[in-house]
Amino acid sequence: MNNENIKKEYERWLALAKDDKDLKEELLNIKNDEDKIIDAFYRDLEFGTGGLRGVIGAGTNRMNIYVIRKASQGLANYLKKEYKENIEVAISYDSRIKSLLFAKIAAEVFASNGFIVHIFKELMPTPLLSYATRKLNCKAGIMITASHNPAKYNGYKVYGSDGCQITTEAAKEILAEINSLDIFECKNYSKFDELLKEKKIKYIEDSLLDNFINEVLNESVLKEEIDKNVKIVYTPLNGTGLVPVLKTLKRAGFCNVFVVKEQEKPDGNFPTCPFPNPEIREAMELGIKYAKEEDADLLIATDPDCDRVGIAVKDKNDFVLLSGNQTGVLLLDFICSMRIKNKTMPENPVLVKTIVTTDMAKKVADFYGVEVKDVLTGFKFIGEQIGLLEQKHMQNRYIFGFEESYGYLSGTYVRDKDAVDGTFLITEMFAYYKSKGVSLLEKLNELYEKFGYCGNYLDTYKFEGISGFNRMKEIMEDFRNNINSIAGFKVLNKVDYSLGINGLPKSNVIKMYLEKDINVVIRPSGTEPKIKTYIEISCDSVEESQLNYNKILENLKELIK
Numbered sequence: 001m002n003n004e005n006i007k008k009e010y011e012r013w014l015a016l017a018k019d020d021k022d023l024k025e026e027l028l029n030i031k032n033d034e035d036k037i038i039d040a041f042y043r044d045l046e047f048g049t050g051g052l053r054g055v056i057g058a059g060t061n062r063m064n065i066y067v068i069r070k071a072s073q074g075l076a077n078y079l080k081k082e083y084k085e086n087i088e089v090a091i092s093y094d095s096r097i098k099s100l101l102f103a104k105i106a107a108e109v110f111a112s113n114g115f116i117v118h119i120f121k122e123l124m125p126t127p128l129l130s131y132a133t134r135k136l137n138c139k140a141g142i143m144i145t146a147s148h149n150p151a152k153y154n155g156y157k158v159y160g161s162d163g164c165q166i167t168t169e170a171a172k173e174i175l176a177e178i179n180s181l182d183i184f185e186c187k188n189y190s191k192f193d194e195l196l197k198e199k200k201i202k203y204i205e206d207s208l209l210d211n212f213i214n215e216v217l218n219e220s221v222l223k224e225e226i227d228k229n230v231k232i233v234y235t236p237l238n239g240t241g242l243v244p245v246l247k248t249l250k251r252a253g254f255c256n257v258f259v260v261k262e263q264e265k266p267d268g269n270f271p272t273c274p275f276p277n278p279e280i281r282e283a284m285e286l287g288i289k290y291a292k293e294e295d296a297d298l299l300i301a302t303d304p305d306c307d308r309v310g311i312a313v314k315d316k317n318d319f320v321l322l323s324g325n326q327t328g329v330l331l332l333d334f335i336c337s338m339r340i341k342n343k344t345m346p347e348n349p350v351l352v353k354t355i356v357t358t359d360m361a362k363k364v365a366d367f368y369g370v371e372v373k374d375v376l377t378g379f380k381f382i383g384e385q386i387g388l389l390e391q392k393h394m395q396n397r398y399i400f401g402f403e404e405s406y407g408y409l410s411g412t413y414v415r416d417k418d419a420v421d422g423t424f425l426i427t428e429m430f431a432y433y434k435s436k437g438v439s440l441l442e443k444l445n446e447l448y449e450k451f452g453y454c455g456n457y458l459d460t461y462k463f464e465g466i467s468g469f470n471r472m473k474e475i476m477e478d479f480r481n482n483i484n485s486i487a488g489f490k491v492l493n494k495v496d497y498s499l500g501i502n503g504l505p506k507s508n509v510i511k512m513y514l515e516k517d518i519n520v521v522i523r524p525s526g527t528e529p530k531i532k533t534y535i536e537i538s539c540d541s542v543e544e545s546q547l548n549y550n551k552i553l554e555n556l557k558e559l560i561k
Contacts, residue, residue: 003034006041013041013058016184020065023058030058042466047071047178049171049380050526053146053155056097060183063146063154068102069186071156072109074178075140078170080113083139090136090204091119092129093144094240094305095266096154099123102144104192106156111200112189121203123266125240125306126157127418130383131212132204134163134415145305148277149528151270162387164415165380168505213248215413216421220252221338222428226435228253232298232427233291235260237276237283238267239304244420254427258294260287270304278303278310279406279458281321288312288319297439298430302419307379308406309419311426313440325358325456326444327426328402332361333447334429335400335410336368345399350389352382352401355497355511356521356534360454361402364447370399376497376507377523379407383415404456404534455545457535459553461560464529472524472531475560479510479522487555489514489548518548520556531560 001009014027030036040059045052045067052071054063079087089110093103100123107117118136120128126143133141141159149155158166158174166174195201234249234257236242242264249257262272263286270276273283278301291299291312299312299319311327312319322330332351339345349370353361354377365372375381382401389395395412402408407417410425433443448454463472480498484491495501497509509523521534535552537545 001042003038006038009041009060010037012184017058017066023064026058039465044179047171047175048526049166049168049378051155051157051166053149053153053528055152056154063098063102063156065101065105066183066186068105068156069109069189070181070183071178072106072142073113073181073186075158075174076110076113076115077177077180078174079115079139087114088116088118088136088138090129090132090138090141091117091144092124092126092132092142093120094123094125095238095268096144096146096304097151097268098154099144099268102154102156103142106142106144107201108189108192108195109186111195115200117195117201118204119201121206123240124209125244125418125420127307127414127416127420128209128212128244130159130163130414130416131215132208133159133161135208135211136204137161143305147305148275148279148303148308150275151268159415162383162415164383164387165378167380167384209244209247212413213244213251213420215411216248216418216424217252219410219421219425220428221335221342221344221425222432223338223342226431228431229256230254230298230427230431230434231256231258231294231296232300232430233258233260233287233294233296234423235263235287235299235301236306237273237278237301237304238263238265238270239276239302239306240266241302241306241419241423242266244306245302245423248420248424249427252424252427254431258290258296260290262286276304278308279324284310284312284321291319297434298427300423300426302423303406306419307417309408309422309426310406311440315441320441322440322444323456324402324404324406325360325454327406328353328404328408329358329360329364329447330440330444331402331408331410331422331425331429332364332400333443334432335425336364336370339399340368346396348397349399350385350397351399352385354378354381354403355509356523357402357404358454358456358536359519359538360451363451367451374502376504377403377509378526379403379409379417380415382409382417386412386415404458452538453541453545455535455537455539455542455549457537457549457553459533459535459556460525461531461533462529463531468529472529475531476508476510476522476524478559479512483512483559486512486514486520486559487548487551489516489518489552516548518552520552522560533560
């Protein structure tokens with residue numbers, strides 16, 4: 001969209017966006033700021049397989065009630081073409097700013113289109129939305145969340161009838177329906193309370209949460225008694241995890257759980273953790289402080305929509321954060337060893353992981369005779385593999401799936417990563433090893449001795465606005481066509497997933513295999529204006545890994561700027 005058209009669209013919003021006083025005020029405030037107007041209107045917020053995600057505010061490139069209405073009407077039109085009649089939809093939402101409002105707006109659109117809408121009475125995690133979509137026989141599910149993004153973001157995730165995030169093909173068809181609509185023609189829907197009285201919108205029964213917790217508890221791999229009085233500090237990071245996580249741990253017998261008070265209640269401003277992401281130490285600092293005061297050995301944190309879980313483990317007088325790869329490898333080894341010990345390992349077991357997740361998982365899986373399936377980045381591709389197994393009545397082969405970005409799932413009851421399940425499994429694993437006098441760090445080092453040390457490093461590079469958007473395209477093309485060595489390490493093989501590799505959908509991801517058992521993956525984020533690099537270095541020691549990483553990082557900073 002050129003600057004003249006951007007200005008016209010801004011003027012149109014100024015005249016027609018009357019349903020939200022916050023938006024009206026913002027539009028007036030940016031009237032003389034051309035850069036802010038351009039950033040808010042230079043494109044429509046991108047709708048893809050992850051749905052929508054963006055900064056809350058006024059404009060087509062923002063999350064607001066008009067964008068929600070348009071997306072919901074486009075999705076409704078798609079569903080009517082696909083299913084004709086008897087369409088039901090499930091909706092959940094997290095603690096973010098305007099999440100409840102956006103959930104109600106979406107419910108109004110779907111119910112006004114003749115659908116039956118099932119919505120939770122209170123905020124609930126993303127995995128519970130996946131579960132509800134399947135259990136209530138809905139044709140689609142909507143989760144209002146921006147996951148672990150900063151407070152200024154919100155999002156709109158779309159799930160199919162299988163409880164998995166929508167496919168690339170479905171996203172394209174929905175996008176076409178959305179693009180056919182004018183944003184201000186999506187109006188005159190019945191109000192939420194009226195539709196609730198007419199039973200076109202229904203609140204989801206509390207029993208569904210209880211059934212979900214039962215499914216999680218069924219994922220226990222322990223058969224022997226252990227001490228469950230271990231002291232744990234837990235933080236939901238002001239999100240949705242508090243109720244389902246505490247109920248699950250309590251029913252499992254883990255009652256000595258201290259909750260970080262400042263991060264206990266839902267709060268979309270995230271006052272003590274501006275980046276509510278358990279990958280980041282800043283988000284974990286308050287929990288670590290309490291863990292030291294309470295003399296706990298383990299800190300567990302779930303992100304705002306409770307689909308990711310991170311941990312910090314005691315190391316002498318401090319706490320060390322374990323990465324998603326490290327926790328995933330520990331869980332994989334624990335699940336496999338316990339299943340074999342208890343004779344519950346299925347025939348031809350399967351692990352599903354993403355292409356950016358550590359290859360150390362394959363070494364562990366090979367040791368236990370577990371098949372490994374690699375899929376594209378995004379847990380929906382792991383969920384898709386569960387669905388394919390289910391179609392063949394072989395879902396019991398699936399024993400675990402994980403991704404480096406702190407997502408884990410050991411069961412087939414949902415089709416997305418589940419931090420309730422992840423928290424439960426981590427707690428069992430921690431308590432089991434503690435009963436044997438082994439810490440999680442000691443166990444991890446034992447695995448490194450057995451399978452070789454593997455260093456994994458994630459770095460992100462921000463590119464804001466239209467100029468950043470274009471620069472990211474240039475960088476990806478440069479790596480695709482021109483980069484043949486990094487920091488003096490020759491690229492031995494380059495895999496371009498945009499070509500559709502090994503039957504996987506085409507994706508803008510490049511994986512480079514370098515000398516010295518090093519691989520580097522580069523891809524644009526699907527949810528933020530960032531490029532991400534994933535570096536994996538397999539070698540004899542931490543020191544060698546860090547040395548090679550530092551060299552590669554310095555070169556990448558020059559190449560990605």
